[in-house]
Amino acid sequence: MKKVFTLGMVFMVLALFSFAQAGDFQYIGVKKCKTCHNSKKSGAQFKIWMGTKHAKAYETLATAEAKEIAKKKGIEDPQKSDQCLKCHVTGYGQPKEKFAASFKMEEGVGCEACHGPGSKYKSMKVMKDIYAGKVKGAEYGLVMPDEKHCTTCHNEESPTYKKFDFKTFWAKIAHPVPEKK
Numbered sequence: 001m002k003k004v005f006t007l008g009m010v011f012m013v014l015a016l017f018s019f020a021q022a023g024d025f026q027y028i029g030v031k032k033c034k035t036c037h038n039s040k041k042s043g044a045q046f047k048i049w050m051g052t053k054h055a056k057a058y059e060t061l062a063t064a065e066a067k068e069i070a071k072k073k074g075i076e077d078p079q080k081s082d083q084c085l086k087c088h089v090t091g092y093g094q095p096k097e098k099f100a101a102s103f104k105m106e107e108g109v110g111c112e113a114c115h116g117p118g119s120k121y122k123s124m125k126v127m128k129d130i131y132a133g134k135v136k137g138a139e140y141g142l143v144m145p146d147e148k149h150c151t152t153c154h155n156e157e158s159p160t161y162k163k164f165d166f167k168t169f170w171a172k173i174a175h176p177v178p179e180k181k
């Protein structure tokens with residue numbers, strides 16, 4: 001009983017926190033990030049992401065395996081079910097106003113699923129100032145996620161849960177900015 005209560009509190013605080021942080025930031029979709037994050041010099045984060053399963057997370061819900069899992073739960077189409085989409089696409093369940101016209105759910109678990117909605121931080125000046133530590137990313141909606149953020153999806157609620165180990169999982173999707181010489 002006590003545990004349930006504490007968890008409830010944590011979620012309430014989290015919900016309030018994300019509401020306060022969310023402001024009017026909108027999800028803009030991965031193509032916008034690609035413009036600046038696809039060259040070798042920048043670290044080609046877009047290319048790296050494309051090679052990860054996150055980029056296929058929506059498509060995965062159309063596979064025979066997904067349909068089989070869904071069927072057992074009485075779900076007809078996993079690509080249309082809250083119970084699956086909540087972890088397989090970016091920003092699921094948030095109000096319509098949070099999504100710019102350029103956003104596509106089909107992009108799966110995109111950059112903004114981890115870094116927050118990009119409408120305000122996507123400009124060159126803001127990005128450079130954040131990176132240089134001149135301004136706080138959070139003020140523009142940028143999130144630098146940690147392990148706790150991963151486990152909002154990588155947890156036992158996933159029907160195919162594989163034990164999550166941050167170090168090994170992160171190594172598979174790491175996308176650093178190359179050091180300047």
Ligand code: HEC
Nearest residue numbers: 032033035036042111115118122123124127128130131177
């Ligand atoms: C107009 C160009 C531009 C766009 C568009 C852009 N970025 Fe950036 N971003 C940069 C630059 C420049 C840096 C600084 C690092 C560097 O020099 O490569 C940066 C840095 C970052 C960082 C590191 C911040 C830090 O403090 O370490 C993250 C995370 C990031 N971008 C994510 C994104 C995401 C997600 C999108 C799309 C929603 C995006 N960016 C769109 C240019 C851009």
Ligand code: HEC
Nearest residue numbers: 053054056057060087088109113149150153169170172173
């Ligand atoms: C919004 C939900 C979500 C978040 C947040 C998230 N993931 Fe994922 N991740 C997924 C889904 C869904 C898949 C499976 C996609 C598929 O197979 O189509 C996945 C797959 C992966 C895989 C591939 C696993 C395999 O079976 O090979 C790795 C590695 C991974 N994630 C690492 C991370 C790390 C590290 C973080 C945090 C920095 C993270 N993920 C955050 C949803 C998420």
Ligand code: HEC
Nearest residue numbers: 065066069070078083084087153154157158159160161162
């Ligand atoms: C709590 C978040 C979450 C929910 C809800 C969720 N998934 Fe996933 N899904 C993941 C993650 C994370 C992965 C990567 C493998 C894992 O579970 O560690 C994944 C992977 C998959 C895979 C790829 C198989 C594999 O072994 O990697 C399929 C298929 C899948 N999910 C189907 C579904 C279906 C169908 C639903 C709805 C009934 C669903 N998922 C709901 C998080 C979730």
Ligand code: HEC
Nearest residue numbers: 033037045046049054109110111114144145146175176177
């Ligand atoms: C599954 C979660 C996840 C996704 C998806 C994701 N990132 Fe990241 N990203 C991270 C984490 C975790 C870090 C490291 C944060 C830290 O160092 O504190 C990071 C760091 C970065 C950095 C800074 C790297 C450095 O060396 O300073 C940039 C730039 C970046 N991401 C851009 C992107 C772009 C662009 C996309 C989409 C093409 C993307 N990320 C997708 C989790 C993610």
